[in-house]
């Protein structure tokens with residue numbers, strides 16, 4: 001049908017926004033971190049009030065209090081941020097996970113700049129304190145305080161992107177469950193939508209999201225279980241499509257976990273076809289990982305056994321009916337016992 005003259009080609013739905021909203025960084029619309037730091041520092045420093053024998057003496061002492069206090073507060077706040085970003089110390093996995101979401105070396109770079117700013121502030125304070133002792137008038141004291149505040153502000157504003165990055169890293173680390181390096185870990189991995197999270201929920205205390213589409217799990221989820229060990233971590237991972245060079249952020253997160261020497265990998269295969277991924281593609285990735293990680297035991301498990309199974313002799317389980325879950329637990333127990341680190345003998349305490 002010919003288009004009527006003057007009729008718009010695309011009619012906007014009245015409820016659809018005119019401009020598609022962008023994905024906004026968390027900080028957009030908020031003042032940069034330096035504003036908060038400087039605000040706190042100058043506000044508290046300005047409340048300082050010193051005693052003195054004369055007006056001039058009081059004025060000098062006040063100036064000193066202000067420069068000392070403002071620098072101390074700035075130093076305390078930036079050190080605190082650096083500490084939050086690096087505590088507890090990053091494990092190899094933490095480093096790998098950070099590198100999947102931030103440009104490589106971001107944390108180290110921002111920490112270096114933070115330390116440089118700390119050094120500059122300490123030197124500034126020393127210089128200005130020295131200079132203060134050579135000044136003689138109230139106007140001079142006032143100028144010195146203003147100049148110190150100005151320098152402090154410029155040093156901190158210069159590292160705003162780093163302070164911002166460190167805030168992001170703190171949030172990222174806070175939102176990630178901790179995988180303890182010294183505790184045995186079972187990493188559940190495989191193609192997307194094959195039933196990894198459902199299996200993790202069956203095996204451990206974790207309550208990961210389960211849904212009938214790929215990439216439901218976007219970040220690792222950690223659950224705990226017993227299996228006769230003090231503590232065993234069961235790690236749910238996002239799906240991996242096996243396209244190493246084109247892996248998205250979620251896949252990279254899974255690869256980071258798989259590559260950090262877990263105690264056992266449970267490789268989940270879905271032969272039912274309901275995941276949307278052919279079994280041959282899943283098997284290809286399994287074979288690749290066997291060669292890539294020759295020292296890590298990989299248990300290949302077929303899920304969705306309630307829907308049928310392939311004619312392989314792999315362990316078959318169903319998160320729905322519970323079939324095969326006990327057998328899988330037993331297999332994990334056997335492998336974990338083999339991999340258990342021998343406990344070093346207690347020193348006898350005898351003095352020879």
Ligand SMILES: Nc1nc2c(ncn2[C@@H]2O[C@H](COP(=O)(O)OP(=O)(O)OP(=O)(O)O)[C@@H](O)[C@H]2O)c(=O)[nH]1
Nearest residue numbers: 192193194195196197198211212215216217239319
């Ligand atoms: N019938 C049946 N369906 C299952 C079983 N396990 C999982 N499913 C279904 O398969 C779909 C995907 O399950 P998930 O556990 O989210 O799969 P996943 O591998 O974690 O998916 P991603 O996180 O997207 O990679 C959901 O609809 C589940 O209900 C099973 O044993 N039997």
Ligand SMILES: [Mg+2]
Nearest residue numbers: 196197216217
């Ligand atoms: Mg999942």
